[in-house]
Structures are given as C-alpha cells and as structure tokens.
Amino acid sequence: MDSAHGPVGQPSLSTYDVVIVGGGHNGLTAAAYLARSGLSTLVLERLDVTGGAAVSKQAFEGYDARVSRFSYLVSLMPEQIATDLGLDLELRSRSTASFTPYARDGQALGLLVERPEGGATRSSFETLTGSAEEYETWQTFYADVEKMAGVIAPTLLDPLLPESEIAAQIDPTTWRQVVKDPLGAAIESRFGDDLVRGVVGTDALIGTFADLNDPSLIQNRCFLYHLIGNGTGEWRVPVGGMGALTDALRRSATEAGAEVITGAGVSGISSDGSHAEVTWHDGSTYHSVAAGHVLSNVAPWVLRILLGEDAEPGIKPSGSQLKINLLLDRLPKLKSGVDPEVAFAGTLHLSEGYEQLRRAYAEAAAGQVPTEMPGEVYCHSLSDRSILGSFPGHTLTYFGLHTPEALFETPGNKELAVERALASLQQHLAEPLEDCLARDRAGNPCIEAKVPQDIEAELAMPGGHIFHGDLEWPWASNRALLDTPAQQWGVATHIPNVLLCGSGARRGGAVSGLGGHNAARAVLAVR
Structure with missing residues (x-):
C-alpha cells in the first residue's frame, strides 16, 4: 500500500477552523483527531503523496516489492492513538x-x-x-x-x-x-x-x-x-510497510471529514495571533484560505521562513x-x-x-x-x-x-x-x-x-534531520511557563494560534503521532 498520488482537490471552504501545513503522519494524526471532534480541517501537502518520511515505495524497476523509503520501524506510537482513531493497522513483533x-x-x-x-x-x-x-x-x-x-x-x-x-x-x-x-x-x-x-x-x-x-x-x-x-520501547514492523501506517491515518482523517490537498506547496503563513491566512501554490496558481489555527507539521526552522522571518542559517x-x-x-x-x-x-x-x-x-x-x-x-x-x-x-x-x-x-x-x-x-x-x-x-x-x-x-527536512532538530526531554523544565494549552502540551510557538504538530514539537520525535495528538488537544482545549 501507499498513500494517494497526484495533486488532489481544491478547498471547499474559504475559512477553516484548522489548517495543517504538511501531510506527514503527525499532520494526518492531528487532522483525524480534529475532524472527529467536528472542526473543519484542511491538510496541505507539498508532495503529490501524503505520509512524509513514513511512506512505502516500489523502489526498484521490475519488482513490485515495496520498501519503507525513509522511516522504517514503529516504537513510540502509543497504542491509544491507534484505538482512538480506529486505525486498520497491525504492528508486528x-x-x-x-x-x-x-x-x-x-x-x-x-x-x-x-x-x-x-x-x-x-x-x-x-x-x-x-x-x-x-x-x-x-x-x-x-x-x-x-x-x-x-x-x-x-x-x-x-x-x-x-x-x-x-x-x-x-x-x-x-x-x-x-x-x-x-x-x-x-x-x-x-x-x-x-x-x-x-x-x-x-x-x-x-x-x-x-x-x-x-x-x-x-x-x-x-x-x-x-x-x-x-x-x-519495542520496535515493531508495520504490516504492509510504513505506507500502511499513513494510509490508515489518512483514511481516519478523511472519513471524519478532513480535507487533504496534495501538490500544495505552502509559501506563506500570516497571523495576528487570532486569525491566520495560509497561502500555497499548486504548480500553476496561488491559493489562500483563512484559519482559526494553523498547525505546522514542518520543521520549526522551515516554519520561521513561512512566517516571513529570517532563516538564520546558523541554527539550521x-x-x-x-x-x-x-x-x-x-x-x-x-x-x-x-x-x-x-x-x-x-x-x-x-x-x-x-x-x-x-x-x-x-x-x-x-x-x-x-x-x-x-x-x-x-x-x-x-x-x-x-x-x-x-x-x-x-x-x-x-x-x-x-x-x-x-x-x-x-x-x-x-x-x-x-x-x-x-x-x-x-x-x-x-x-x-x-x-x-x-x-x-x-x-x-x-x-x-x-x-x-x-x-x-x-x-524538505532542513539538513536532512529526521527529528526536525535536536530532541528535547519529554517533560517540562521546572521553570517552564505552562499558562496556555499550547504551552501545556509542548506545541507552542511565539504566535498563539500557530502551533507545532510535527517532530519539532516537544515529545514529537520519531514515528509516534504524539506531535499531532498533542497539537490537536491544545486546539480543542480553547475551542
């Protein structure tokens, strides 16, 4: 199995409760939770296939064997996520x-x-x-x-x-x-x-x-x-390859009402802290939609660029x-x-x-x-x-x-x-x-x-860093500010309605769905 191919669709709305930038496994996890909670949700993916690093592909001409192209095993995804989202997925020891x-x-x-x-x-x-x-x-x-x-x-x-x-x-x-x-x-x-x-x-x-x-x-x-x-900490094999995991997440999200557009390269995000706008290009035309919240499934370093801030090569x-x-x-x-x-x-x-x-x-x-x-x-x-x-x-x-x-x-x-x-x-x-x-x-x-x-x-992972940057401890420091839901869930940025939902979130590293789950929970806490 593999995720759907080819540029897909146009948004059905001009304003969404949540727009998710990046259709990797964490973005799809967030979309599934949010859509199941009744929020209008749009996922924008730059490539013509969802899944990010967690995909399967027929890599060698003449053979239909499929390899897990980048990520290859699952150890950190809580079983509760699979249960919550009704994933048709087997992880084999x-x-x-x-x-x-x-x-x-x-x-x-x-x-x-x-x-x-x-x-x-x-x-x-x-x-x-x-x-x-x-x-x-x-x-x-x-x-x-x-x-x-x-x-x-x-x-x-x-x-x-x-x-x-x-x-x-x-x-x-x-x-x-x-x-x-x-x-x-x-x-x-x-x-x-x-x-x-x-x-x-x-x-x-x-x-x-x-x-x-x-x-x-x-x-x-x-x-x-x-x-x-x-x-x-057991590392398990997803039956059907890594693509089977993201296929299951995408099905869960779209069946709950989330919209997914592939071939949508996001070029800019703007926000005043309460209302946001996301702009993308589909290869021929620019599009934009408004959003109450934007969830970033790209690396924090890339998010800075999308927000119009300096790239700062020294921290890439x-x-x-x-x-x-x-x-x-x-x-x-x-x-x-x-x-x-x-x-x-x-x-x-x-x-x-x-x-x-x-x-x-x-x-x-x-x-x-x-x-x-x-x-x-x-x-x-x-x-x-x-x-x-x-x-x-x-x-x-x-x-x-x-x-x-x-x-x-x-x-x-x-x-x-x-x-x-x-x-x-x-x-x-x-x-x-x-x-x-x-x-x-x-x-x-x-x-x-x-x-x-x-x-x-x-x-488009900066520096090819599979964790989007150095991993952080999966808890808060004793002096951390935990005043807002975004801070409490470890997904905050300096903009209140722009949150991290990928591997760059605290507790987001590896194929886990934790970044997506925790960002969705932070959004739902203020709805």
Whole structure:
C-alpha cells in the first residue's frame, strides 16, 4: 500500500477552523483527531503523496516489492492513538531483538538477544564474556530503564508534567545515569565488555551525531525516546510497510471529514495571533484560505521562513544518517553459521563495539568517512512478506550511524560511505553479498542509498534531520511557563494560534503521532 498520488482537490471552504501545513503522519494524526471532534480541517501537502518520511515505495524497476523509503520501524506510537482513531493497522513483533556478529580468536560468533529473552540469550552472553555476570547486568539495566519507561510512557498523551514530578517517581540512580550524566558514564560503569557496551549505546545514536560522553546529553535524549514507547520501547514492523501506517491515518482523517490537498506547496503563513491566512501554490496558481489555527507539521526552522522571518542559517538543523535499501534474491549465509532467518530477523549490529563507535565519531567529526562504518541492518520481509508482492526474495535495510550532513559535502564521500557500510556487513558473510543481490531491468544491483542531503531535497527536512532538530526531554523544565494549552502540551510557538504538530514539537520525535495528538488537544482545549 501507499498513500494517494497526484495533486488532489481544491478547498471547499474559504475559512477553516484548522489548517495543517504538511501531510506527514503527525499532520494526518492531528487532522483525524480534529475532524472527529467536528472542526473543519484542511491538510496541505507539498508532495503529490501524503505520509512524509513514513511512506512505502516500489523502489526498484521490475519488482513490485515495496520498501519503507525513509522511516522504517514503529516504537513510540502509543497504542491509544491507534484505538482512538480506529486505525486498520497491525504492528508486528520481530522474533529476534538483535544479533551482533563478531570474531574472537579467529572464530566467527554472534551475540544473540531473543524476544523474549531465553536460554539462548544467556548462553550467547556467556560465550562472549566467559561468565553470566554481564548478562545479569544487562537484565538489571534494562529492567531499570523499563521501570523508567513505565512512568514516562503514560504521560506522553497528557499535558506536560514538570521534571520534578517525573523524577520523584523514578529511582534516583537511574535518573542520574539516564538524565543527568552523559550516558557513556553509565555504560562504562555498568558493563565490562566492549561489544555489549556498544550494543547498549547504539540506541542513543540513531539519527543523532554525538559522542556517548557528550556533555550536551543529546545522546541521552535520543536513548530515552528509543526505549520508552508504550512502556517497553519495542520496535515493531508495520504490516504492509510504513505506507500502511499513513494510509490508515489518512483514511481516519478523511472519513471524519478532513480535507487533504496534495501538490500544495505552502509559501506563506500570516497571523495576528487570532486569525491566520495560509497561502500555497499548486504548480500553476496561488491559493489562500483563512484559519482559526494553523498547525505546522514542518520543521520549526522551515516554519520561521513561512512566517516571513529570517532563516538564520546558523541554527539550521543538521541530520546524521545513511539509509540503504536493498533487494536480495536470498539472505546471505553468515560465517558464524547462525541461521540467517534468525540473525536478520531483528536488529543486526555492525561495527558497533563501544570503541568502534568512539573512533567512528572522531573520524566523522574530523570530516572523514569512518574507516569502520557503524550501522544496523533490518530485514522487514522476515516479519511481513506482504511487502514483497510477487518477489520471492527479501528486502534489507541498512541505517548508518556517525554520518553527519557535513560529511557528504565532499564529492565521493557518499559512494565511499555506501562501500564501507556494505563492507561492514560483508566481513561477517560466508558468501559475497553481490551474489545475493537482485538486479533491476537494466542489470544494476538493487541498492538505493539516502544521505541527509537527499532527505532534505525530497522531504524538505532542513539538513536532512529526521527529528526536525535536536530532541528535547519529554517533560517540562521546572521553570517552564505552562499558562496556555499550547504551552501545556509542548506545541507552542511565539504566535498563539500557530502551533507545532510535527517532530519539532516537544515529545514529537520519531514515528509516534504524539506531535499531532498533542497539537490537536491544545486546539480543542480553547475551542
């Protein structure tokens, strides 16, 4: 499945209760909530397809297999949103949590983490470390984090709580290690094995360019977001691909009465704080409508431009990721002898030992493509064969870390990064990856790579930053002003009736729908 294509429609009204700029998953979530509450709602999407980064596409000529083009898994979306909006959507658990291949004394092995964890996981840790101690530490650490998630997750669909109220409900040691001190300190003090340390640290670096000991704590915030979803942080596969998620959201919104116009590139927003006007261009003509509220599903940096304010290049977000989609005739065999359908079923960690991550960060910060490219591989088709269509093989997705936007300003670095990313996988394979790759009609291997510049060009995300900017803690500071509904829900801008509803909202990061839900609640609170 995929979202509707082609420029669609003209507005039926000249004035709407709410106009939403951007038809990504958060914009559609907001539209569904607002329309179900009886508000006239218009969604304007620049592209000819809704969904933003959460879309599926037939990426390789000659094959009807569909890949999740940008976003690829769902962990943070509360189940309550799917229930509230009546989404026809299945999120499927993966049978393996992670597998990390490694070599010791010339022997190819792998650290396996089952879902749920069992005897094979314990045995795998003991083979790696020589005792049960590291696995027991692993269990204790993640139990502590899960308790923390159990406190935070239920607050995500409510007005922001001050930090002090959240902290009072969480073990002080866990709070200090996750919220107050650089995450690297906790990892280094609690774990002894370099590979285990790296596996723990990777959740802090997905889409975030930072050292694990960065004093800004940006890595801590990324780690928290990846582990609090629904109190478990489990990353699940949307059956039908990411496009199925946004298809379901769009259906919920339009069936409730929301209007969606694609091919509508918004060029300006004006507001006096009570009444707003939104202008867009459909490729041939300018249009405008009035609105009581405008919800921005674009990055805050882009919103400034739409409001006629200075762009300020110095504060433009900068993303950090390398996304590679592949189509395989078959899954490759591994040197360790582990069944590929086990190893590739979850998150397969590559070159993500703790010291490898630190070296890769230092190299990338110096403007060099990491010698050992850290990254993760996912095989969604092991969990959901519906995305393959008639293709009998498999999809494979690689997500690279420590690949900041600036790195790809140098000609040739994208190609070098892809080469090293695939080499990081090849070193653990018992056969050439090239022999397993499908080829398109022109005979080219089915490989599609995206760097931050590609994401900015295709999705207008500034700097290709998948979170629209640095993530913020999912609570309010103790001194924050929480006088208005917009402030209370973490969606306020400096204009009272222009609100954030995308990833740039507090608690908006990742594929969650939280930005859309919370903006809708803020609007409804003043209606």
